[in-house]
Amino acid sequence: MASLVGDGGVGDSGIAVGPEPLAFEDVVAVARDGARVALTGEALKGIGEARAHIEELSARPTPVYGVSTGFGALATRHIAPEMREQLQLNIVRSHAAGSGPEVEREVVRALMLLRLRTLATGRTGVQPATAATLAALLNAGITPQVFEYGSLGCSGDLAPLAHVALALIGEGRVRDATGELRDAGEALADAGIAPVRLAAKEGLALLNGTDGMLGMLVLAMHDLRRLLTTADLAAAMSVEALLGTDRVFAADLQELRPHPGQGTSAANLRALLAASQIMDSHRGPDCTRVQDAYSLRCSPQVNGAARDTLAHAELVAGRELASAVDNPVVLPDGRVESNGNFHGAPIAYVLDFLAIPAADVASMSERRTDRMLDKARSAGLPAFLADDPGVDSGHMIAQYTQASIVSELKRLAAPASADSIPSSAMQEDHVSMGWNAARKLRRAVDGLARVVAIEILTAARALDLRAPLRPGPATAAVVARLREAVPPPGPDRYLAPEIAAATELVRDGSLVAAAETVTGPLS
Secondary structure (H helix, E strand, O other): OOOOOOOOOOHHHOEEEOOOOOOHHHHHHHHHHOOOEEEOHHHHHHHHHHHHHHHHHHOOOOOOOOOOEOOHHHOOOEOOHHHHHHHHHHHHHHHOOOEEEEOOHHHHHHHHHHHHHHHOOOOOOOOHHHHHHHHHHHHHOOEEOOEEEOOOOOOOOHHHHHHHHHHHOOOOEEEOOOOOEEEHHHHHHHOOOOOOOOOOOHHHHHHOOOHHHHHHHHHHHHHHHHHHHHHHHHHHHHHHHOOOOOHHHOHHHHOOOOOHHHHHHHHHHHHHHOOOHHHHOOOOOOOOOOOOOHHHHOHHHHHHHHHHHHHHHHHHHHHHHOOOOOOOEEOOOOOEEOOOOOOOHHHHHHHHHHHHHHHHHHHHHHHHHHHHHOOOOOOOOOHHHOOOEOOEOOOHHHHHHHHHHHHHHHHHOOOOOOOOOOEOOOOEOOOOOHHHHHHHHHHHHHHHHHHHHHHHHHHHHHHHHOOOOOOOHHHHHHHHHHHOOOOOOOOOOOOHHHHHHHHHHHHOOHHHHHHHHHHOOOO
16 A cells, blocks of 8 residues: 555655645656655645545435436436445546557656645545555656547546546556556556555546646646747847847837836847847948848747746646646535536636747747848858858758748647537537647647757857857857757758757757856846
8 A cells, every 4th residue: 555645755855745736846847857746744634534525425315426426427327335436447447548649758747746736635535545546656657558639628638537547446558667568557566556446436536637738738838938038049149140130129129018028038139149249240330231120120029928928828827736626526614516627728728829929939930040041131141051052052951841840830829729529418518628739739849949949050050150250158158059969060961960959959958058157047
């Protein structure tokens, strides 16, 4: 049997899981970094009190939804006491009906953690041992096999959560800590974890939640926060490489339109372009450039609006992290009430919303890249930044790659939440499609990282070609960090590995960190 306080401790040795909301950083730490978890004493007390209410209601002759009745469209049938354990097993087994590719480990771990936190609120009525077993699976690195298709986002992420619940009872397939795909019962036994024996109400409590879509939202927000700073870095390098002006980023101009994200983005650009020899080289009265193209001049407006959209998503996600999503729920006075809090609309909308700026920031990045490659618009750079144009193609096809991704991102920006398809014999006649919105946002975030990486790769090459003029100290530090993985300009060579290397440096934050050695923290 798993310890009721888990194996992870609290504080420095793990993430404390109680009735209080988890921080975004906690979700990322458990999902990606394998941080350990532990149920708090307050959580266990609340879980136990709620469980006592469920057991008392289960003993009554009056039917209670989810405790002594069927589910969904079958809620009118009263289930005899001797069949209730079978009822809980049946809902888990029948709802574990996912299909398609296997979902990423970090997504499943985020889902598990967020379900555990809802159990820890004491509003679901599970046994304390059930919550402890879920914590034990996380700490043992056991990840149930969850599939791409199956959730309509209402009643929550039913099929994905059912695959997790299936592992709790020792059935289905899981990945162990080494990543090996195994039978759940065997993996639990090897980890010293006893399978759960489900009691009244527990099947529903493990399945009715928005945890999958919320987990993917939190992970996407974490990545987008870094990517938007990196998009500012890419824009600064391109402005510099294209002999653009930084006067449009002045603080007093930005204050005329006081959107907070725009001000942040412009401040980043000013810091990144400071003390640049390249910028200084064309500040004099002989400069004939009156205005830059929108993709340069308006980058704070676009990158900033993306930041403000992200801030709204963080507000919604924070509220959801403070929620106890289940149906029915156990209220503090002992009542068990049906509700609609499992509907994923609030999360689905912001998941869709974030896909729009992801596409637009990428679109602007691609336009700056194309400008650097076009001899007619690049302010003296060689065609396609090629070593010997005509013999060499330079970055011509790198821009094609950007363009293909941007086209895909535009399709991914179409909302999933505007669709609904009825299910469960019209009992569930309107659904959120939040899981689908989350899946496409993950692809959008991945695409944005690749597009920004190609712009930085191209801008770094252009800055090298501006020699002997030197870029600013901050952008020079970024070029130097990139050159540790990607060689300087020269004749054509195999470009895909260079794009992959640049993309990894974007994803892990190395390029922003290099700039920050000069600028200090960027926002």
